[in-house]
Amino acid sequence: MDLLSTRIDLDAIAHNTRLIKERVGNARLMAVVKADAYGHGSVEVASIMSANGADAFGVATLAEAVALRESGVDKPILAWIWSPEQDVTDALAMNIELGVPSLAHARALVEAAIPAKVCVKVETGLHRSGVDEAQWDEIFSLLRDTQHLTVTGVFSHLACADDPSSPVTDRQAAVFERAIARARDLGLEVPINHLCNSPGTLTRPDLHHDQVRVGIALYGLEPVAGRTHGLQPAMTWRGKVIVVKPIEAGEGTSYGLTWNTDVPGQLAVVPCGYADGLPRSFQDHLKVGIGGKLYPQVGRVCMDQIVVWLGDNEFAVAPDDEAIIFGTGGMSATELAEAAGTINYEIVCRPTGRTTRSYEGGVEL
Numbered sequence: 582m583d584l585l586s587t588r589i590d591l592d593a594i595a596h597n598t599r600l601i602k603e604r605v606g607n608a609r610l611m612a613v614v615k616a617d618a619y620g621h622g623s624v625e626v627a628s629i630m631s632a633n634g635a636d637a638f639g640v641a642t643l644a645e646a647v648a649l650r651e652s653g654v655d656k657p658i659l660a661w662i663w664s665p666e667q668d669v670t671d672a673l674a675m676n677i678e679l680g681v682p683s684l685a686h687a688r689a690l691v692e693a694a695i696p697a698k699v700c701v702k703v704e705t706g707l708h709r710s711g712v713d714e715a716q717w718d719e720i721f722s723l724l725r726d727t728q729h730l731t732v733t734g735v736f737s738h739l740a741c742a743d744d745p746s747s748p749v750t751d752r753q754a755a756v757f758e759r760a761i762a763r764a765r766d767l768g769l770e771v772p773i774n775h776l777c778n779s780p781g782t783l784t785r786p787d788l789h790h791d792q793v794r795v796g797i798a799l800y801g802l803e804p805v806a807g808r809t810h811g812l813q814p815a816m817t818w819r820g821k822v823i824v825v826k827p828i829e830a831g832e833g834t835s836y837g838l839t840w841n842t843d844v845p846g847q848l849a850v851v852p853c854g855y856a857d858g859l860p861r862s863f864q865d866h867l868k869v870g871i872g873g874k875l876y877p878q879v880g881r882v883c884m885d886q887i888v889v890w891l892g893d894n895e896f897a898v899a900p901d902d903e904a905i906i907f908g909t910g911g912m913s914a915t916e917l918a919e920a921a922g923t924i925n926y927e928i929v930c931r932p933t934g935r936t937t938r939s940y941e942g943g944v945e946l
């Protein structure tokens with residue numbers, strides 16, 4: 582094992598994909614593998630997802646879409662973050678479908694005069710990107726009248742689905758229904774419409790429409806606090822203990838000596854720091870798993886390393902032992918997120934720097 586690595590359990594990815602696919606019944610499952618599959622490696626996980634029920638893939642950028650297609654994915658790929666100024670030729674040549682979040686994007690594709698499949702991103706309440714209702718007639722008519730463009734559907738993104746008690750989801754759902762109806766009134770078929778992300782998919786089966794766009798749940802992390810759906814977390818971030826050494830009562834450790842001990846004991850050093858994606862602000866929130874026990878990280882998070890308090894080192898932690906930053910054998914990504922005041926999505930996207938990645942499992946069905 583490298584000094585610092587993520588281990589991705591492909592059997593967990595397979596399990597989660599099958600579980601979600603079963604829950605959505607007849608709706609298509611678009612697996613969201615943007616940001617290198619939330620840090621899990623888009624090429625590796627996409628083939629497992631594909632074999633276990635994913636019907637299509639969703640990414641943010643054109644570069645992500647092209648890399649996925651070049652890796653051999655032959656199912657539909659939708660990319661929704663691009664600029665109207667950008668050259669879309671290569672992506673369209675690879676049959677990448679484009680999300681259209683504004684009239685300017687639609688006009689750029691009309692002018693490009695290249696055959697393309699497009700999906701219109703409609704504004705329903707998130708107010709991030711999406712075509713406002715006042716412009717629906719114009720964009721739907723423009724796309725309908727442009728022979729080289731095929732509209733696969735409309736889509737939108739939920740703002741508050743992680744809070745099932747929020748009335749916002751119902752409001753967004755109603756606007757979304759209106760968008761589909763308006764597109765059809767204007768002569769577009771819009772056969773594949775999609776609104777739900779992971780929390781929407783798990784809590785609102787009535788809003789599945791023709792397709793769901795699921796990311797975090799496929800990586801095994803719960804999108805709604807306090808609810809469990811039998812998902813299996815796929816990522817473990819682990820390092821190796823490189824040093825174990827004693828510290829005297831009254832001494833402190835790491836920059837600024839912000840942590841001091843009243844009693845003598847032992848410290849372990851793990852080579853993971855903020856250059857590897859462990860934020861300095863995680864100080865005092867992280868407990869590192871070593872040999873099945875959790876030990877507090879103490880003092881400042883440095884660029885390349887952290888220090889862990891072993892107490893009297895009752896269980897004889899030693900150099901070369903595995904030290905789990907999160908995942909199996911340590912805090913879960915969700916526990917670490919809650920302790921550090923963030924969300925599990927951010928936790929799995931963090932490992933970087935000197936972190937390598939390895940895979941286990943993954944025999945295709």
Ligand SMILES: Cc1ncc(COP(=O)(O)O)c(C=O)c1O
Pocket residue numbers: 613661738777778779780794795796797798804
């Ligand atoms: C447009 C869009 N759809 C779907 C998703 C997937 O969301 P989740 O990971 O909650 O399933 C994302 C991710 O943020 C997104 O940006």
